[in-house]
Amino acid sequence: EPEVTQTPSHQVTQMGQEVILRCVPISNHLYFYWYRQILGQKVEFLVSFYNNEISEKSEIFDDQFSVERPDGSNFTLKIRSTKLEDSAMYFCASLWQGLATQYFGPGTRLTVL
């Protein structure tokens, strides 16, 4: 069964460093999402992406964040200068046009020291 994959599973970085989180959505899906979950808290929407542009972004998704679909398979989230409060689980999700259900990847646990 097709699934969303994410790499790395765990990333440790120093405050102020740039990180890139990678996702490979399900191959025929057209809509892509990033969500964040700080430990012990609810899952929060960051950004949605369709047709090579951002569809919607939340207040969390400030100028430090960017997304890109550099080729036909990968979907990346870049944090330019990480802060301690960026430590969280980051989930990628994808959706096929015409369906309602977003399918989630296993997540990347980001730890900022």
Place this chain on the structure above:
Amino acid sequence: AQTVTQSQPEMSVQEAETVTLSCTYDTSESDYYLFWYKQPPSRQMILVIRQEAYKQQNATENRFSVNFQKAAKSFSLKISDSQLGDAAMYFCAYRSSDTGTASKLTFGTGTRLQVTL
């Protein structure tokens, strides 16, 4: 903006028994989707069940069923014949269908379900 409320931070159920997790939401929209996602200790988000607001019939998936009360804006999840593998965090989520298929999910704060022998 839509909000999703899960008022039970933790629930416990004995194996083979039935448990109901509560969820309420607030929206001014008439057409939307509601979901329950399961998050085991691995923290993977797994879809449990989906309900379309325009459908009056409650969704069921094997041992999982929902009680969808549109007027009351209530969407509870019933787990029958609970198994040890059901122990997880359960999140209720809302998705609008009015703004197109790129619509985001709005999650509740979750209910941690423990299953005891």
